[in-house]
Amino acid sequence: METEPYEIVIAGGGLVGGALACGLARAGLRVAVIEPVPAQHTAQPSFDERHTALAPSSRYVLDAWGLWQPARGALTPIRHIHVSEQGGWGFVHLDAEQEGVEALGWLLANRHMGTILGQRLTADERITLISPARVEAVEQGSDCIRVTAATADGERRLSGRLLIAADGADSPTRRLTGLTVHRNDYGQSAVIATVPPTRHHRGWAFERFTRTGPLAMLPIAEGRCAVVWSLPPHQAEAYCDGEESAFLTGLQRAFGYRLGPLRESRQRALYPLVERYAPTPYAGRVLLLGNAAHTLHPVAGQGLNLALRDAATLAELVVTSHAGGGDPGAETLLKAYVRRRSEDLWRTRAFTNTLVRGFAPDHPLLRLARSAGLAALQRCPTVRRVLLRTGAGRVGPLPAAACRPADASREGSA
Numbered sequence: 001m002e003t004e005p006y007e008i009v010i011a012g013g014g015l016v017g018g019a020l021a022c023g024l025a026r027a028g029l030r031v032a033v034i035e036p037v038p039a040q041h042t043a044q045p046s047f048d049e050r051h052t053a054l055a056p057s058s059r060y061v062l063d064a065w066g067l068w069q070p071a072r073g074a075l076t077p078i079r080h081i082h083v084s085e086q087g088g089w090g091f092v093h094l095d096a097e098q099e100g101v102e103a104l105g106w107l108l109a110n111r112h113m114g115t116i117l118g119q120r121l122t123a124d125e126r127i128t129l130i131s132p133a134r135v136e137a138v139e140q141g142s143d144c145i146r147v148t149a150a151t152a153d154g155e156r157r158l159s160g161r162l163l164i165a166a167d168g169a170d171s172p173t174r175r176l177t178g179l180t181v182h183r184n185d186y187g188q189s190a191v192i193a194t195v196p197p198t199r200h201h202r203g204w205a206f207e208r209f210t211r212t213g214p215l216a217m218l219p220i221a222e223g224r225c226a227v228v229w230s231l232p233p234h235q236a237e238a239y240c241d242g243e244e245s246a247f248l249t250g251l252q253r254a255f256g257y258r259l260g261p262l263r264e265s266r267q268r269a270l271y272p273l274v275e276r277y278a279p280t281p282y283a284g285r286v287l288l289l290g291n292a293a294h295t296l297h298p299v300a301g302q303g304l305n306l307a308l309r310d311a312a313t314l315a316e317l318v319v320t321s322h323a324g325g326g327d328p329g330a331e332t333l334l335k336a337y338v339r340r341r342s343e344d345l346w347r348t349r350a351f352t353n354t355l356v357r358g359f360a361p362d363h364p365l366l367r368l369a370r371s372a373g374l375a376a377l378q379r380c381p382t383v384r385r386v387l388l389r390t391g392a393g394r395v396g397p398l399p400a401a402a403c404r405p406a407d408a409s410r411e412g413s414a
């Protein structure tokens with residue numbers, strides 16, 4: 001059987017693997033993407049019914065890779081963020097205009113991103129999309145990696161300098177390579193849904209810490225809101241599978257009436273929440289990326305934003321090495337990647353986990369202290385700006401693509 005040579009092989013054509021393939025191909029590299037579920041398929045796990053909150057860093061990365069402009073018509077800007085706690089009096093209000101930015105973030109339907117990525121992966125002649133197919137075997141060589149992909153028509157053999165495993169939280173490639181992840185069960189599951197509230201959201205995103213877990217109401221198209229509600233698993237399951245009326249009553253009780261009565265919901269789904277973290281994300285010429293490398297609680301909407309900054313850093317190193325005739329799978333490059341990403345990874349995990357754990361204990365005195373904390377934060381613009389910078393993905397050494405618009409003349413247009 002002939003071996004097909006590529007510079008980079010990516011296992012997983014989801015949000016992270018698919019976007020990175022577009023970025024690498026744009027820089028002139030020949031990339032193969034192995035993906036078991038076609039982008040337009042309803043069972044595609046990455047392009048499902050969720051909506052993702054994209055930070056400014058993701059906007060810049062996607063723009064540099066030619067993926068922001070096609071998404072423009074489907075983006076909902078976040079103009080305000082309101083953080084509060086059920087039963088508490090303090091709150092924080094972040095206002096894009098006051099902070100001098102066009103938007104604090106943008107909401108995009110995963111399915112819409114899937115359509116864009118699906119088209120690009122098939123149309124770009126530097127990308128070979130092998131789908132439906134899955135990685136079956138990986139063989140490490142001294143100067144290349146050999147990958148066997150199982151397809152409906154039999155096996156295909158590929159080679160590359162680097163294999164990027166972006167094949168999800170249960171990454172089969174990670175298992176094949178013998179890499180491990182630390183797991184920390186958050187003891188919560190997220191119920192997602194969309195609701196058309198009776199009052200238009202006007203670009204407001206709400207993060208409300210309830211007695212049972214954090215609840216986000218995020219602005220999406222046509223005045224609807226995307227709900228991400230984290231709860232103890234048995235309660236989340238009951239809300240997801242039970243009567244719509246029970247879900248709406250519970251949601252209304254937890255969220256209140258800021259957006260008026262909630263009368264209808266669509267597309268309820270359940271996600272068990274587990275933190276995963278690979279202490280060593282590479283072995284030989286295999287590197288873990290996206291959910292395969294780390295997963296986070298969705299409370300701060302950081303998982304994909306962090307992964308896209310990882311991907312942009314990797315792309316920067318790989319493209320520079322390739323242009324200079326270097327080896328994009330060399331251990332020195334992978335070590336440099338891990339070094340450059342460690343601060344952002346550490347801070348983003350700490351930020352997310354502090355929110356989850358800090359608001360968990362349901363004690364009246366602690367609630368009082370948290371309310372006082374939120375009120376103090378509201379009165380302190382300097383600390384608020386630090387919070388905003390962290391949420392926007394502007395911490396630690398960042399890849400150039402995550403720091404500025406690809407074409408500065410387009411800055412200001414969403």
Ligand SMILES: Cc1cc2nc3c(=O)[nH]c(=O)nc-3n(C[C@H](O)[C@H](O)[C@H](O)COP(=O)(O)OP(=O)(O)OC[C@H]3O[C@@H](n4cnc5c(N)ncnc54)[C@H](O)[C@@H]3O)c2cc1C
Binds near residue numbers: 012013050167168
């Ligand atoms: C409820 C919830 C809400 C979230 N909201 C946000 C948010 O607002 N903002 C944010 O930044 N992040 C958010 N996240 C995190 C975000 O969803 C993830 O960071 C993102 O899905 C990571 O994408 P990925 O491509 O790495 O992995 P996945 O989305 O898991 O995709 C993995 C891909 O690999 C493929 N695959 C599986 N097996 C194989 C195989 N054997 N060979 C090859 N390919 C394979 C799959 O088919 C899929 O296409 C949220 C997460 C959850 C659970």
